[in-house]
Amino acid sequence: MSAPSYDLAIIGGGVNGCGIARDAAGRGLSVYLCEQGDLASGTSSWSTKLVHGGLRYLEYYEFRLVREALIEREVLWRAAPHIIAPLRFVLPHHAGLRPAWLLRLGLFLYDHLGGRRLLAPTRVLDLDRDAAGAPLKPGLFHRGFEYSDCRVDDSRLVVLNARDAADRGAVIETRTQAIGAERGRDGWRLAVRGSGAAGATRTIHARALINAAGPWVADVLADTLRTTAQAKARLVQGSHIVVRRLYDHDRCYIFQNGDGRVIFAIPYERDFTLIGTTDRDYHGDPAQARATSDEIAYLCAATNDYFAQAITPDDVVWAFSGVRALYDDGASEAKAATRDYVLDLDASVATAPLLSVFGGKITTYRRLAEAALKKLAPHLRPCGAPWTAGTPLPGGDFPVSGRAELARNLAARYDFLDARAAERLVSTYGVLATRVLGEARSRADLGRGFGADLSEAEVGYLMAREWARNAEDILWRRTKLGLRMNAAEAAELDAFMAQTRPREAQRGNAR
Numbered sequence: 001m002s003a004p005s006y007d008l009a010i011i012g013g014g015v016n017g018c019g020i021a022r023d024a025a026g027r028g029l030s031v032y033l034c035e036q037g038d039l040a041s042g043t044s045s046w047s048t049k050l051v052h053g054g055l056r057y058l059e060y061y062e063f064r065l066v067r068e069a070l071i072e073r074e075v076l077w078r079a080a081p082h083i084i085a086p087l088r089f090v091l092p093h094h095a096g097l098r099p100a101w102l103l104r105l106g107l108f109l110y111d112h113l114g115g116r117r118l119l120a121p122t123r124v125l126d127l128d129r130d131a132a133g134a135p136l137k138p139g140l141f142h143r144g145f146e147y148s149d150c151r152v153d154d155s156r157l158v159v160l161n162a163r164d165a166a167d168r169g170a171v172i173e174t175r176t177q178a179i180g181a182e183r184g185r186d187g188w189r190l191a192v193r194g195s196g197a198a199g200a201t202r203t204i205h206a207r208a209l210i211n212a213a214g215p216w217v218a219d220v221l222a223d224t225l226r227t228t229a230q231a232k233a234r235l236v237q238g239s240h241i242v243v244r245r246l247y248d249h250d251r252c253y254i255f256q257n258g259d260g261r262v263i264f265a266i267p268y269e270r271d272f273t274l275i276g277t278t279d280r281d282y283h284g285d286p287a288q289a290r291a292t293s294d295e296i297a298y299l300c301a302a303t304n305d306y307f308a309q310a311i312t313p314d315d316v317v318w319a320f321s322g323v324r325a326l327y328d329d330g331a332s333e334a335k336a337a338t339r340d341y342v343l344d345l346d347a348s349v350a351t352a353p354l355l356s357v358f359g360g361k362i363t364t365y366r367r368l369a370e371a372a373l374k375k376l377a378p379h380l381r382p383c384g385a386p387w388t389a390g391t392p393l394p395g396g397d398f399p400v401s402g403r404a405e406l407a408r409n410l411a412a413r414y415d416f417l418d419a420r421a422a423e424r425l426v427s428t429y430g431v432l433a434t435r436v437l438g439e440a441r442s443r444a445d446l447g448r449g450f451g452a453d454l455s456e457a458e459v460g461y462l463m464a465r466e467w468a469r470n471a472e473d474i475l476w477r478r479t480k481l482g483l484r485m486n487a488a489e490a491a492e493l494d495a496f497m498a499q500t501r502p503r504e505a506q507r508g509n510a511r
Helices: 015-026 055-062 063-079 100-113 154-167 212-226 292-306 362-379 401-414 421-437 456-465 470-480 487-504
Strands: 005-011 031-034 083-094 123-126 143-152 171-173 176-184 186-193 201-211 232-242 252-256 261-267 272-276 316-327 341-346 354-359 449-451
Touching: 005 015, 005 186, 015 031, 015 154, 015 362, 031 154, 031 201, 055 100, 063 083, 063 100, 063 143, 063 362, 100 143, 143 154, 154 171, 154 362, 154 470, 176 212, 176 261, 201 212, 201 362, 212 232, 212 354, 232 292, 261 292, 272 292, 272 487, 292 316, 341 362, 354 362, 401 421, 421 456, 449 456, 449 487, 456 470, 456 487, 470 487
Parallel strands: 005 031, 005 201, 031 171, 083 252, 201 354
Antiparallel strands: 083 143, 123 143, 176 186, 186 201, 232 272, 232 316, 252 261, 261 272, 316 354, 341 354
């Protein structure tokens, strides 16, 4: 039996890999993507949950990167208004750190560099009068600035790109590891193996291969592909903490630290505040990265420099950490390492090109995908032009201002839903929330309840359409209901999914 053949094979199921798969499939290319774990489980779900231009990157003269990211904010918001929403950022002026004139200049560039049309402009705040000053330490901050960026559900962004790619014909396989590859005159032969003791080894043939393995990019090059690249990766660990909500309004804070870093405090999942991130060089297996006690203490201390309500490590309800594979530009400090991406093309065997992805950030993943396909274009059969800028992601086919109305309509159609449940479903699935609920006329019609408003119907949808295989996939990546469910409820969900899994496995590729 001959190996299945594709135009493009991709190793890595993070935002870059899934973004490339979606773009390529939409251009008529046949695509195969394998991810050794769950989608977004490596790095893409451990971000600060922002689609932003990167205000602090202006200090490092990364004007092209910032401009591209600023433009992408509104492009992505239009494509996914269910999982992306505008967010106002409050930047208090901290005497003795960056001077006010420098902040004004940076924010002027931020407002005008990226062709902002929908997002609100910067304004100056009197923190003695504005509600944004109320949670801050009394008498310490008098003036501040407020500007716009966007929040994003990062792991859902990955899954929706994978879902759209599969809808356009791509084959997405999770829990599938690339274990070896041979380069020949007719392309690549990639050996892949499924998870578990019974995981079978198969061979995939592809005209071109993309290594989008994130922090494992160098390992894949050395161990799986037995080659090297000119570009080098720098592994940088970023950790975050989540605490109970620290203030009542819906704006985010960006705080300056004495060490030159900035820390965000972001309203999160209605009842919480997300704080991060750290930047430190990382050595070891990226899968083992954990927020250390030093990092947690650092984030608490940075927060306490600004807020009147002090927090301690005992207040942390969730801490998470991820490793980013940044392009190694020789910066002496992790915080200064570029967030730009580098695409390293090895076409020494012209009939079997290899493209490796170094660096990048969630905000620019779509542009990275376009750049990757442009770089590979001479080595692939003719395909369509870039198309993703004006096309919604699954569930996102509604106006950017229409999320609240969509939630109201959902609650009216399914009158057993309260407003909060309807809002959660819309902010997760958008217009596809009705596919989750189906023809249900009562909560009982949704089947078994697992806690925190999670129903059997929703679990079945996530297994059949979004490659979810266990409780962690659902509670921490497809949703964030892990913040609201206890260990016993999570274990019950895990047991249910284990029983259901054999008939649902890999059904996500069904259109």
